[in-house]
Ligand SMILES: O=C(O)CCC(=O)C(=O)O
């Protein structure tokens with residue numbers, strides 16, 4: 365297997381983001397961009413505990429099992445993972461949606477602090493979720509679904525991202541041909557942006573808390589809803605419900 369590792373571009377200038385990266389379909393780290401989000405200063409353990417009290421989000425265990433855990437217990441676990449033992453290995457909170465909120469006011473409160481800090485121009489259909497886990501938790505190579513743009517704001521801790529351009533037709537873990545892997549080391553306050561269809565794999569180096577966002581234009585969201593209706597995926601119903609909620613934002617966010 366021949367791979368080439370290249371450090372991903374990292375910029376501090378937010379004007380450069382649109383001109384040189386977003387418009388050109390290039391991934392990038394924007395250092396410090398996550399600091400501009402309300403979440404960066406406001407989301408202490410105490411705030412999360414109070415705001416999300418009573419929720420039991422879905423978590424992923426190291427052995428691949430899924431489960432639910434009271435959010436208060438998960439916050440304690442994240443602060444001192446070694447104090448807990450689970451026969452299923454480490455616990456990763458992934459894809460915990462705060463937008464769409466499906467009517468949960470606790471999630472809506474958090475979502476208000478979690479908007480994309482580099483937004484410019486017209487309305488986007490978007491969804492936002494939380495990722496939190498101790499050192500060693502990870503996400504395997506994948507492409508985000510429905511060819512949306514992806515961003516992740518690192519609120520706490522450090523992650524290593526590996527990226528690969530979309531133009532390969534198998535997951536990079538199976539790639540035999542030449543493949544250029546871009547690596548990025550994210551620390552608290554950084555934001556990473558990925559254009560649609562870029563492959564990525566992520567490893568937490570320390571306990572982390574991050575906000576992950578996906579967005580597309582509303583026309584693409586309508587097409588995705590139509591596609592979901594004809595899909596035979598087991599996630600079909602979830603996606604119909606999700607896109608319906610995302611499209612309902614349109615009336616709310618238009619001037
Ligand atoms: O941080 C992670 O573990 C994965 C994040 C991810 O895949 C995403 O934001 O799309």
Ligand SMILES: [Fe+2]
Pocket residue numbers: 506507508514564
């Ligand atoms: Fe992803």
